[in-house]
Amino acid sequence: MNIDPCSDFYQYACGNWIKNTIIPEDLTEFGILDVKSYRYKEQLRTIFEGNYQDLLSSTLSPSSFQVDSQENRNIDKMNYKLIKNYYSSCVDVDTYGEEGIPFFLKDLTRLQRELEYQKKWKDSFSISTNIFNLISYPYPTTDGLAIDIGGLFSLEIFSDNKDSTKKSLILTPPKAFTEAENIPLKEFEYQNLIDLTSSVLGLQNHTERDRRRLRLMEDNGIKTFTSERIYDAVDSAITLQTKLFKITNSISDYGHYSYSLSTAEELYPFIDWTNILEHYIPNAKDTLNISIQIYNIEYFNELGYYATIDDPSRPIHMDAIAKYLTVYKIVTEAPNLDSELRQLMPDSPFQTRASLCVEKVLDRFGLAVGRFYAMIASNGESDKINLDTIAKNIKSALIKRIRNATWLDNVTKESAIKKLVMMQTSTGYSTFAPDESSPHDIHRYMQGLKTDFGTFYENDKAVNQWIMRIYWNTLNRALSPTEWIGVTSPQVVNAFNLLSKNSIFVSAAFAQKPNYDKEFPDYLNYAGIGQTLGHEYSHGFDDVGSQYDEYGAERDWWSNATKVKYAEKANCFVKQYSNVSVTDKRGKNYFIDGTQTLGESIADHEGLAAAYDAFLTLKDSGKGYNPVLPGLHHFSSDALFFINAARSFCSKSSVDAEKNSIYDEHAPDSIRVNILFRNNADFSKIFKCPIGSKMNPHKAKCRIW
Incomplete structure (x- = not known):
């Protein structure tokens, strides 16, 4: 390592990994934690x-999984x-795929008939139970599961923000909108989108596959689309999705509004709430008490407005929604029928x-x-025991840090400690x-x-x-x-804090090398999975998590004086991160939004500090396991702790990907690591970084506790 750790610790810890790593051709960035996922x-x-x-x-572990x-x-x-x-x-979709075409066409016909019925007999568009059934798809997210409703919105089920013993239906713009940089339908080559729609509904009979499809459509009374109608449907779908996507990405207030079922029906009649709930949970005791939480209220107001416009001369109207749902169903399901259709999808080459x-x-x-x-x-069980022990030690270290925070009054301090004590931990599976x-x-x-x-x-x-x-x-x-x-x-590479449950989850996929191994020394495990546990516990006290109490309910438990002091400490992070930038190929600088990254910044700093405190306590007790690994005898166990803590952030990305990362809630990894360790006094002490060096500047170090 020829790089001075007191000058650029990210390059010191990650430089060789970055140099020797090739980004897979289907990705624009690749992190050290992605290796195990592959x-x-x-x-x-x-x-x-x-x-x-x-x-x-x-x-x-056969006994842990009861297969003995x-x-x-x-x-x-x-x-x-x-x-x-x-x-x-x-x-084997090419062997059996065409056998699924009749079933797909029947479902598509059901959708078209429902949409045509609405057009003929209703003054506005609404999502009935039948339509809901035909356009609902499970959508995996980074923190669980959502239901994608025809590319119009997403639905999730969570505990109510105000009362964690009750449930809420959470409605958001489509998850694909918030996770994508571009309009999803525009990821297609335009002609591919036309060809995909034509392959399902078009009149062409060039191949035996086409002729068989046309016979099926005729036998089942399914109407074909002319070329003109296909272009019109695709263009309408793109226009509508573009408008909705822009609304999603132009809103600065992502707060939520909570409504009773009856109020939601009144405000958003384009969703048949009562019948949908009765269909999916027929034995529900009290659906009327379910709250509906709407995130991005402007989006749903606009969508509701479009559902009432019965004027085909307008670029967006109720008929455009029907066309959008038809195209969306084809795009979502038709590629599952055979590889020929799959090849028309944007990601297929990779x-x-x-x-x-x-x-x-x-x-x-x-x-x-x-x-x-x-x-x-x-x-299995042995990993769970080890992880639970590490988690317990991290939590104890964090409790001690909170207890020693002199700026907290006693009542707020005890509330914070109570919340942490009651925070549940679930690891592995x-x-x-x-x-x-x-x-x-x-x-x-x-x-x-x-x-x-x-x-x-x-x-x-x-x-x-x-x-x-x-x-x-x-x-x-x-x-x-x-x-x-x-x-x-377990297979999702993730760890997170579910604020509404006051619980943290660490998956088996995350608890792998280089984060964790039961044979690792403590300085590696505490720097890896320990830092992650500390990070997730600390999310309970970041700018958002601090607004939830020990039961996962949204409640202000801070005194006025401590709220002011907390804001001052948080602002230290905002200023630090907002003062750094990434540079694109043309040399243009893009500055980090320190407010946007605040939650992750707080969790990073307090998580690392708690993990190191827990490691030191265990080492000083004489009960730790810290053997010297081959070739690393010139490093102390403390130094190896910090090196491994930094290595968990190692990543390689294209210049464009790094530029785009400034819009993420996480700062780019190089910036994330260097600011994190720059603020840690123990790091500067272990690596003997002189005051005034890049990794130990004269400025005050930011911290919460």
């Missing part, structure tokens, strides 16, 4: 292309077969059919496939509703699911309906703070 996806592909015995052979008896293995094999059937039908199907299995089966992922990626260590529990979880329909389209539809049934049923019962349904899965 590796385990490949392992899962091998398992689903093999057999159940392959899975057993790869299981790290023949009865349990038989049950587990049945669960495995359900997923394997789905995967096989996905991979993704093999097998990798696409692994992604679908991981997304669709969530906790069910999460069991199999955990079996090959986790040491779910052990409740369902218990992923139990084959029998997963079997109950998958009850009623069939994946032997013979076509991928039917299998995918059946799995989607199963997911929706499970998800909607969470509205009708109390949820445990550590319940994973609708939250995350």
Whole structure:
């Protein structure tokens, strides 16, 4: 290492990794934590292309996952077969795909008939139960699951912000809008979008496939579209999505408004709330008490307005919404029918059919496939015990930091400590509703699911309906703070704080090398997964998390004096981050928005500090495990702690990707690391950074506690 750690610690810790890393061709950036995601996806592909015995052979802890008896293995094999059937039908889509065309066309016809009925008999557009059923798709998010409603909006189920014992339906603009840099339909080559729509609804009969499709359409009374009508539908869909996308990205106030069911029906009649709820949760005891939370109110006001315009001369009107839903259904589902249609998708040049199907299995089966992922990626109970011990030590260190914060008055201090003490921690995989260590529990979880329909389209539809049934049923019962349904899965590389539950979750995929290994010395584990745990605990006290109490309810528990002092401390971070920039290819500087990154900045700083305090306490107790690793004898265990803590942020990206990262809630990794360690007095002491050096400037160091 020829770089001075007191000059640029990010390059000191990550320089060699960056130099030797090649960004995969389908990505614009690649981080050190992405490596394990690629590796385990490949392992899962091998398992689903093999057999159940392959899975057993790869299981790290058979006793933890209860596969040490023949009865349990038989049950587990049945669960495995359900997923394997789905995967096989996905991979073999060219063999069986065309068999799914009649089923897809029938669903598309049902949608068109519903839309035509509305056009003929209603004064405004509304999403009825029948339409809702035909345009709803599970949409995996970084922190759980959403339901995509025809590309018009997304729906999630969470605890109510004001009362965590109650449920809320959360409505947001489409998740694809908030996660995309560009308008999704414009990611297509325009002609590909036309060709995709024509391949389903067009008049052309150039191939045997076309002729077979046309016969099916005629037999089922399905109307074909002329070329002119196809262009009109696609153009209308692009126009509407462009308008909605721009509304989503132009709003500065992302606050939410909470309504009763009756008020939501009055304000947003384009959604048939009552009938939809009665359809999905028919045995619900009290749907009237479910609150509806609307995020980005302007978006839904505009959408509701468009649903009432019955004037085809206007660029956006109720008929444009109908055309949009038709095109969206084709774009979402038709590529599942065969590889020819799949080739028209924007991402197709970079993704093999097998990798696409692994992604679908991981997304669709969530906790069910999460069991199999955990079996090959986790040491089960022993990892849980180790992680829980690290978490307990991190929490104790953070409690001590809060207790020593002299700027907090006693009442606020005790409230903060109470919140942290009550914060739940769930690591690795779910052990409740369902218990992923139990084959029998997963079997109950998958009850009623069939994946032997013979076509991928039917299998995918059946799995989607199963997911929706499970998800909607969470509205009708109390949820445990550590319940994973609708939250995350073991195979998702993530760790996060769910503020509404006052709980943190760390997946099995995240608790892997280089973050964690049961054989690692403490200085590596505490710098890796320990720093992450500290980070997630600290989110409970960032600019947003600090507004939630120990029960996950949104409530102000700060005294007026401490709120003022907290704001001063938070502003220190805002100023620091807002003063740095990234440079594009033309030499133009783009400055970080320190307010936008504030939550992550606070969590980074307090998480690292708590992890190091916990590591020191364990080391000083004489109970730690800190052997010198080969080739690293010239580093102290403290120095190795900080090096590994920095390495978890190592990433390589294109110049454009780094420029775009300034719009993220996380600062670009190089900036993130250097400011983080610059503010840590223990780092400067360990690396002997002189006052006035880049990593130990004269300016005061920012901290909360």
